[in-house]
Amino acid sequence: MTLMETTPQNVAPDQSPAPAPAGTAPVIVTEGLTVGYKLHRERKRLTALRDISLSVNRGEFVVLVGPSGCGKTTYINAISGLVDPWEGTIEVNGRQVTGPGPDRAMVFQDYALMPWRTVESNIRMPFEFQNLQVSKDEIDERVRRYIELVDLTGFEKSYPYELSGGMKQRVGIARALVSEPDILLADEPFAAIDAMTREAMQSELERFVAKTHQTVIFITHSIDEAITLADRVVVISFRPGQIKEIVDVNLPRPRFDYDVKMLPEYVELRDHIWRLVKDEALQSARGEKR
Amino acid sequence: MSTIEDSEGVATVDATDSNRIEDTEFTAGEAWTLYGSWAVTVINLTIFFCIWELFAWSGAINPLFLPAASSMFSALWEGMTTTAPPGAVISGSIRDHLLYSLTNLSIGLGIACVIGIPAGLLMGGNKYVETVLSPYVWALASLPRIALVPLFILFLGFTVKMQITIIVLSAVFPIIINAWAGVKTTEKSLLAAAKVFGASRRELYFKVVLPYTLPFIIAGIQQGIGRGLIGVVIAEIFGGSKGLGYLITRSADTFNSPLMYAVLFLLVVVSLSLINITRWLEAYVAPWRRIDML
Numbered sequence: 001m002t003l004m005e006t007t008p009q010n011v012a013p014d015q016s017p018a019p020a021p022a023g024t025a026p027v028i029v030t031e032g033l034t035v036g037y038k039l040h041r042e043r044k045r046l047t048a049l050r051d052i053s054l055s056v057n058r059g060e061f062v063v064l065v066g067p068s069g070c071g072k073t074t075y076i077n078a079i080s081g082l083v084d085p086w087e088g089t090i091e092v093n094g095r096q097v098t099g100p101g102p103d104r105a106m107v108f109q110d111y112a113l114m115p116w117r118t119v120e121s122n123i124r125m126p127f128e129f130q131n132l133q134v135s136k137d138e139i140d141e142r143v144r145r146y147i148e149l150v151d152l153t154g155f156e157k158s159y160p161y162e163l164s165g166g167m168k169q170r171v172g173i174a175r176a177l178v179s180e181p182d183i184l185l186a187d188e189p190f191a192a193i194d195a196m197t198r199e200a201m202q203s204e205l206e207r208f209v210a211k212t213h214q215t216v217i218f219i220t221h222s223i224d225e226a227i228t229l230a231d232r233v234v235v236i237s238f239r240p241g242q243i244k245e246i247v248d249v250n251l252p253r254p255r256f257d258y259d260v261k262m263l264p265e266y267v268e269l270r271d272h273i274w275r276l277v278k279d280e281a282l283q284s285a286r287g288e289k290r
Numbered sequence: 291m292s293t294i295e296d297s298e299g300v301a302t303v304d305a306t307d308s309n310r311i312e313d314t315e316f317t318a319g320e321a322w323t324l325y326g327s328w329a330v331t332v333i334n335l336t337i338f339f340c341i342w343e344l345f346a347w348s349g350a351i352n353p354l355f356l357p358a359a360s361s362m363f364s365a366l367w368e369g370m371t372t373t374a375p376p377g378a379v380i381s382g383s384i385r386d387h388l389l390y391s392l393t394n395l396s397i398g399l400g401i402a403c404v405i406g407i408p409a410g411l412l413m414g415g416n417k418y419v420e421t422v423l424s425p426y427v428w429a430l431a432s433l434p435r436i437a438l439v440p441l442f443i444l445f446l447g448f449t450v451k452m453q454i455t456i457i458v459l460s461a462v463f464p465i466i467i468n469a470w471a472g473v474k475t476t477e478k479s480l481l482a483a484a485k486v487f488g489a490s491r492r493e494l495y496f497k498v499v500l501p502y503t504l505p506f507i508i509a510g511i512q513q514g515i516g517r518g519l520i521g522v523v524i525a526e527i528f529g530g531s532k533g534l535g536y537l538i539t540r541s542a543d544t545f546n547s548p549l550m551y552a553v554l555f556l557l558v559v560v561s562l563s564l565i566n567i568t569r570w571l572e573a574y575v576a577p578w579r580r581i582d583m584l
């Protein structure tokens with residue numbers, strides 16, 4: 001449970017090099033990325049994503065939107081090193097991705113909490129598996145701090161089955177943030193959280209990222225969430241997922257200090273992205289392009 | 291949402307959640323859901339044995355086939371409180387036979403676990419082991435074990451070894467198959483999460499697959515107990531001069547039906563208590579699978 005138990009060979013394959021200086025250095029570069037799945041039963045392979053070229057700069061907040069099943073989760077799975085690309089390359093901090101590494105953390109769409117671990121123990125997991133240079137006291141302190149951040153103080157000893165959906169999702173968020181990774185991959189992290197809490201968490205995340213200079217790839221189904229959080233919104237088309245358009249969001253930050261939704265630019269952006277997504281969603285609903 | 295550093299401009303809902311968890315008292319309704327089924331069971335069984343008693347007294351069935359419940363219980367009481375005099379072929383004592391059967395059952399179950407758990411885990415974890423072993427496992431698991439008894443008597447004679455072999459063979463397959471299924475059904479997203487947060491292959495097995503599989507293994511042991519008990523009785527009925535199975539045949543041969551019923555009753559009690567122990571164990575190690583809490 002403690003750092004003591006972790007042995008040097010536990011170091012994940014992709015130990016990140018010293019972080020590049022902040023600025024416009026690209027941190028995540030995908031070139032011609034094509035990923036898919038083998039459907040063994042039908043002897044077919046399904047292309048989930050085709051020819052994705054995207055480069056994300058340090059400290060940038062990129063939001064992916066697109067209809068259900070277009071390959072958003074697949075994209076961040078590829079960056080995290082969970083699935084291997086069929087074609088193309090993925091580089092993180094200038095190094096080819098060959099597997100997961102402590103420079104990248106992920107919030108899972110289906111929470112993926114260990115049911116036999118308490119909230120606290122789930123959040124402690126990254127320290128247990130990764131050989132990070134963090135002292136035991138510092139770990140305790142961080143775990144406590146991040147439990148507080150996601151407003152779960154008092155539930156440290158609860159098991160996931162005793163929590164609501166939104167609470168589970170918050171545990172997943174704390175687990176991804178606690179090791180303070182360079183890159184945060186968040187798969188619809190606020191989907192199960194009510195509108196009010198959600199807004200509070202969005203503002204919290206914006207402030208947090210501004211402070212830590214983390215690079216974020218964030219998936220959402222909410223266009224409002226996309227615009228309020230993103231530096232760039234990447235609209236992905238329906239199967240096979242391709243980049244349909246990349247929309248820059250140049251609204252002033254911090255966006256929760258004023259009513260960003262009232263800005264004419266906001267309304268324009270919202271309308272624009274909404275149209276892009278609607279076309280795709282309609283195709284998705286009709287089941288075209290299969 | 292409480293904040294890391296309290297700065298202004300953020301809707302800070304300061305909900306300290308400790309006051310959301312507080313002590314409560316049992317309501318009558320909750321007490322009923324917890325203990326009510328026990329009360330019902332006690333009343334239910336009392337009525338059952340009363341009807342049995344009255345039915346036996348009415349003389350509708352020869353007491354040789356259906357003794358009174360009371361005489362079964364007195365045979366049981368006597369059998370559990372006395373030991374057989376040395377050299378007696380059949381006395382009223384049950385205690386020694388019970389102890390003998392239980393000892394064999396625990397040895398057999400122990401061996402079945404020692405073989406079955408690693409075998410099942412390996413089959414789930416390694417494709418080659420799985421491909422090689424699975425035909426044998428399925429073949430032996432589907433073969434009625436009683437068909438093997440004459441073979442083992444031939445090989446090992448009427449010995450304890452023969453009996454334990456039969457118990458092991460009866461109990462080991464549910465254990466193997468459950469452990470195997472547990473490994474196979476380990477949730478992919480849990481494995482993915484552990485990988486993302488840096489788990490090595492070893493850690494994936496020991497910190498994800500194994501805890502996930504534990505309740506499956508316990509369910510396997512639970513089934514193994516049921517099968518093992520059948521194995522015990524079969525082995526003792528076929529051959530041997532001790533144990534509850536032997537006692538059943540002997541008491542039938544000597545027309546001692548209260549004793550026979552007492553042994554049957556005892557078998558039910560033993561089986562139920564062992565299964566309840568594993569149920570409790572399962573709920574204890576895997577509270578997240580306690581679906582009956584709903």
Ligand SMILES: Nc1ncnc2c1ncn2[C@@H]1O[C@H](COP(=O)(O)OP(=O)(O)OP(=O)(O)O)[C@@H](O)[C@H]1O
Binds near residue numbers: 038068073
């Ligand atoms: N493990 C898998 N095996 C086979 N096919 C898969 C697998 N995971 C995803 N797919 C397929 O790949 C496509 C993209 O899936 P993905 O999960 O990336 O979509 P998504 O954009 O995240 O959708 P959603 O918004 O519903 O979460 C889907 O059509 C799905 O059928």
Ligand SMILES: [Mg+2]
Binds near residue numbers: 072073074109187
């Ligand atoms: Mg998804």
